[in-house]
Amino acid sequence: MVDKKQRILIPGGAGYIGSHVVLCVLLTRRYKVTVVDNYHNSFPTSIERIEKIALDALPKDASQADRDACKVDLIKGDMRERDTFDRAFAQYKGDDAIYAVILVAALKAVGESGEIPIDYYDVNISGLVNLLRSMKEAKAARLVYSSSATVYGTPKTIPIPETSPLQAESVYGRTKQIGETIIKDTCDAYPDEFRAISLRYFNPAGAHPSGLIGEDPRGKPGNLLPLLAQMAVGKYREPGLQVFGNDYPTPDGTCVRDYIHIMDLAGGHVNALDALSDDSKFAQLPSPGKYKAYNLGKGKGMSVLQMIEAMKKVTGYGYPYKIVGRRKGDVPDLTADPSLAEKELGFKAVHNLEDMSRDLWNWQSKNPQGYGQQ
Numbered sequence: 001m002v003d004k005k006q007r008i009l010i011p012g013g014a015g016y017i018g019s020h021v022v023l024c025v026l027l028t029r030r031y032k033v034t035v036v037d038n039y040h041n042s043f044p045t046s047i048e049r050i051e052k053i054a055l056d057a058l059p060k061d062a063s064q065a066d067r068d069a070c071k072v073d074l075i076k077g078d079m080r081e082r083d084t085f086d087r088a089f090a091q092y093k094g095d096d097a098i099y100a101v102i103l104v105a106a107l108k109a110v111g112e113s114g115e116i117p118i119d120y121y122d123v124n125i126s127g128l129v130n131l132l133r134s135m136k137e138a139k140a141a142r143l144v145y146s147s148s149a150t151v152y153g154t155p156k157t158i159p160i161p162e163t164s165p166l167q168a169e170s171v172y173g174r175t176k177q178i179g180e181t182i183i184k185d186t187c188d189a190y191p192d193e194f195r196a197i198s199l200r201y202f203n204p205a206g207a208h209p210s211g212l213i214g215e216d217p218r219g220k221p222g223n224l225l226p227l228l229a230q231m232a233v234g235k236y237r238e239p240g241l242q243v244f245g246n247d248y249p250t251p252d253g254t255c256v257r258d259y260i261h262i263m264d265l266a267g268g269h270v271n272a273l274d275a276l277s278d279d280s281k282f283a284q285l286p287s288p289g290k291y292k293a294y295n296l297g298k299g300k301g302m303s304v305l306q307m308i309e310a311m312k313k314v315t316g317y318g319y320p321y322k323i324v325g326r327r328k329g330d331v332p333d334l335t336a337d338p339s340l341a342e343k344e345l346g347f348k349a350v351h352n353l354e355d356m357s358r359d360l361w362n363w364q365s366k367n368p369q370g371y372g373q374q
Ligand SMILES: NC(=O)c1ccc[n+]([C@@H]2O[C@H](COP(=O)([O-])OP(=O)(O)OC[C@H]3O[C@@H](n4cnc5c(N)ncnc54)[C@H](O)[C@@H]3O)[C@@H](O)[C@H]2O)c1
Pocket: 011, 012, 013, 014, 015, 016, 017, 018, 036, 037, 038, 039, 040, 041, 042, 077, 078, 079, 080, 103, 104, 105, 106, 107, 108, 123, 127, 146, 147, 148, 149, 201, 202, 203, 204, 223
């Protein structure tokens, strides 16, 4: 194993997806990681646990450089402030200079985004622009960007290819769509400097199998799987589970989503980092810049009722539920066509629904209060 490791900056690395991404990047033993986070929706405890998992995964004869690289540098900072990223880039020089950035940090709740749009644009757009400026000045212009399937709005074709029109229907989705546009424009304007990959996540779920890290949203979870996990440990059981609509054009009438195990999704970021170093991945693009977008999904749709059933099996909780009216903004089916990421990035989601529900329950049952029980 070569001991020369490149430094990756991961804003938002303390959060749910970010913590698993940091772990997967460390597990390659090819990189060192610096996280920037303001803990708006996370706890620094996640980083301590990542370091433990990464150290435990090393072989007994691992070098000191490998051990040192399991230590994550943590910078507390808000990406809305211009100097946050300047400080981060200035901290590392020469051989240790930041090589690439994986931008995970964002506000991410669809419903909330319509209530406080200025905050969403401030964090997700101003924060991104701050980052790009700092990257340009530091000449560290390789970026992997957390985008979302919400950029497709209500898609015409299922499974959804990357060529599907971008027509986000929520403020949150628009921040991701605009974010992608800003990044592409930047890559087009500076084709010799910038290269970037947007990863359009479908529905990440589950946890690392150790049960040490997982999803710990503040307040009542907005997503189905974390809600089911928390209900099983006794939270949010009143007023009972609501299933929004059973008259959609889907096999059982409830909404279908493409759930992807978080370790598969996180691993996709390592594929993207590798692709950023590979000129052939960016050859023959129609635009001048070096920008590409990929779906990260399993390519298999699961309905709300199927997910309830899967969680019932692992938790033993019955999930009494009530069918209520459709929820504004829900689309019947969001299933990815992940074949482009498979072909060009070598990405493949290998975990199944059983792995996902088992690992989610392992995390939740071991950490009923999330990281907050510390
Ligand atoms: N979870 C999903 O279902 C999902 C789906 C598609 C896309 N995404 C995207 O993936 C990314 C990560 O999502 P997640 O589920 O891990 O969310 P999360 O809230 O767990 O993680 C986001 C992290 O960003 C940090 N953060 C927020 N505002 C910040 C600021 N101003 N400065 C610095 N740090 C800040 C938070 O503290 C948190 O650690 C987001 O960009 C989100 O839009 C998530």
